[in-house]
Structure formats: C-alpha cells, structure tokens
Amino acid sequence: AxxxxxxxxxxxxxxxxxxxxxxxxxxxxxxxxxxxxxxxxxxxxxxxxxxxxxxxxxxxxxxxxxxxxxxxxxxxxxxxxxxxxxxxxRPKGAEPYEFPEECPVCGSPAVREEGDAVRRCTGGLVCRAQAVEKLKHFVSRGAFDIEGLGAKQVEDFHGRGWIAQLADIFLLEERDRSSDRRLKDLEGWGDKSAEKLFVAINDRKRIDFHRFLFGLGIRHLGEAAAKDLARHFNDCPSLAAAAIYAAKEPTMDDASQAALDRSPAWKEFLSIDGVGRTLVRSLVLTMDQEAERDSIERLVKHLEIVPPEAQASDSPVAGKAIVFTGTLHRMTRNEAKARAEALGARVSGSVSAKTDLVVAGPGAGSKARKAAELGVETIDEDDWLALIGGA
Ligand SMILES: [Zn+2]
Known part of the structure; x- marks a missing residue:
C-alpha cells in the first residue's frame, strides 16, 4: 500500500x-x-x-x-x-464536520436505522440521485447490458426528461418518433447511432429472469442471489406473489424475527440457498411500496421475461429437483451443483417427495435411505455424468 x-x-x-x-x-x-x-x-x-x-x-x-x-x-x-x-x-477555526440529516440532492430526510453505519435518503424514486443511479445500474453489464446506453447517456437522457423510470427506456424510440427533439440531432449522435440504440434496446425486451431481477437494483440483491431466486421461483409472478405474501406478515421488527422465520412465506424464501433474512426483508419492503410496485409493473409490460427452465429446456435434467449426497470423486459438490443448475435443474439440500433424482456417492447415509423409502430414483456419480454427458 x-x-x-x-x-x-x-x-x-x-x-x-x-x-x-x-x-x-x-x-x-x-x-x-x-x-x-x-x-x-x-x-x-x-x-x-x-x-x-x-x-x-x-x-x-x-x-x-x-x-x-x-x-x-x-x-x-x-x-x-x-x-x-x-x-x-489543523487550521485555526476548522469546524467539526456536521453530517447532513437531509439528502443534499432531494432534501428528503436522511435517516440512519439502528445497526446501519450508513445514513440514507428516504426520498426513494422522487430522489433524482437515486433514480439516476437506479437507471445506471439497470443498463449495467450484469443486468440489461444495453449497448450504447451507459452511465453517461442515462444521465443525459434523464436530464432531458426523456427517461425518469426504468420503463421509459423502452419508450425512448416511441418518444423520439413523436417528438421534434430527436436523438439523432444531439451532439455525438446521428441517424445510424440513434437507430442502433433503438435496436439494442428492443433486443433486450426479451431478458433472462435473473438479469431482470438484478436490474431492478433492489438493495442486497446481487447477481448470485438473483440467479438463486430466479431458479427457485422460475417466473416473475411466482416471486412477486411470494414477496407480497411475505409482506402480509403482521410485524417486521427484529423481536418477531423468530415468528417470521416460522411463517410459510418466509420459510420458502429462507429455504433457498444463498438467500438470507436481510435480502428477504429488502424484497418484502420493496414489494410493499406502491411506487416501487407500480414502477416494476410498468416495466414488465414491455418485457418478455425468460424463465431459467426455458433457457436449458433441452437438457435431460431441466426442471428436475436434484439432491447430491455422499462423496463425489470427479467434481466438488459446488461444481456438481453449478453444473446441474446451469442445465436447468434445481438443487436442494434435502430429499422429499418433490425430489426427482438423488445422486449418491460412497458414504451416502440418511438422504439415500429416505430416497429409497420414497421411491425416488437414485443414481451414482458415473450415471450422473453419463446422463448429462451429452448436454
Ligand atoms: Zn434524496
């Protein structure tokens, strides 16, 4: 250093x-x-x-x-x-720094919640800074990754009032055709580049579910968790319904976290590998805000969201619920899981009546027994590799 x-x-x-x-x-x-x-x-x-x-x-x-x-x-x-x-x-007369209690951009109260090191603007979508950052995140690489629409263009278009919300990106072309303030006339743009941008935007109307989720810019929702959620719920309405269901739980304060953990709505979320309480809370808070919900609904109208199952529908294990147990020799457990998920399977940690296939290596114990009891098909590592070999 x-x-x-x-x-x-x-x-x-x-x-x-x-x-x-x-x-x-x-x-x-x-x-x-x-x-x-x-x-x-x-x-x-x-x-x-x-x-x-x-x-x-x-x-x-x-x-x-x-x-x-x-x-x-x-x-x-x-x-x-x-x-x-x-x-x-230190110069004479230097004053201690007073941290603002209002957002310097929108003037909304900036509050610091118990246990949070950070003070946050409460303006939500009315805050220009938050809106612009949200838009920038939406077009970023792990999300919608729209060619020709980067942070600089987003700032510019937002400043011109062309895009305020996420959905407005997909209305840019329509706006352009019905306005005498055309994109092609702006400095740095021309007929070709403007046309190219509209094509790039239209290309992204068909979007993988996990990219869509990540693009929403929900706090604590990273790329990995977006993939986990996408695989578990498979489509947007199922996830939205689960989050709204979870939001109906009467209390969200810390004292009642144990009660929330026991509720079926929270249990479903917490059963997903890679999804923790902080993320569930954030999802629920987002879906509980009317402005956020409206913004997402407006956006979804322009999109065709592709479920993860459809992405790998050609694979022999697509849509299947799979459990790995025992020792694997030719790959680590994580590699096996990642491969299975890439092929559209759902990997779970426990065997139930919903399990389609158990891959059992040497030393498999209670899970293999349970699979036998339930009549779930069980194969070994070599069979598994043969099964997915052509995929
Ligand atoms: Zn603000």
Missing part, C-alpha cells in the same frame, strides 16, 4: 442507488504510488468523527475536518481512503 499527505479541501456527499449518503474527500491532488489522487472515500459519518460502528475510537479519536492535512492510503485498485489526520497542522 502507498501513503501520501495532502490537504483535504472539502467533504462532499454522494447519494447512491439505495439512497446511501457517502462522504467523499476532495483533496489537493497528490501522487500516491504513481497515480494522481484528488478524491478519497471517508466511508461514513462515524469514520469522519473518529469512531467505528461500535462507538470505539479509531485514529485515537481524531476527527476529520475540511482544511485538515490528511494521509491518503491507496492499495491496488481499491478506492483511495483517508487514513489519518495531522492535528498539529
């Missing part, structure tokens, strides 16, 4: 896709390990104040103020951060 000292000129706040207010240090440009650095992260309000999430002192309790001489730390590709402050060089 490389270190350098410079002056912190100002502390700015950036508002992210999920409303997080992130403090950024604007620095007098300084070379750190061969790279000129003029911005660094300050993490959150506790970090600026000189304490960690539990209230313990960091940097011996020294806070960070505009005007301070600060030490910048940079390691590899990681965003540079402010590591230390030299109190001896």
């Amino acid at each position: 490389e270190l350098a000292w410079t002056r912190l000129e100002a502390i700015d706040i950036q508002v992210g896709r999920t409303g997080a207010l992130s403090p950024v240090a604007r620095l007098q440009p300084v070379t750190v390990g061969g790279v000129v650095v003029s911005n660094a992260t300050l993490h959150n309000e506790d970090y600026i104040a000189g304490r960690d999430a539990s209230g313990n002192e960091i940097r011996d309790g020294k806070d960070i103020r505009a005007g301070d001489r600060v030490q910048v730390y940079r390691a590899g590709d990681v965003i540079p951060k402010v590591a230390d402050v030299d109190l001896a060089k």
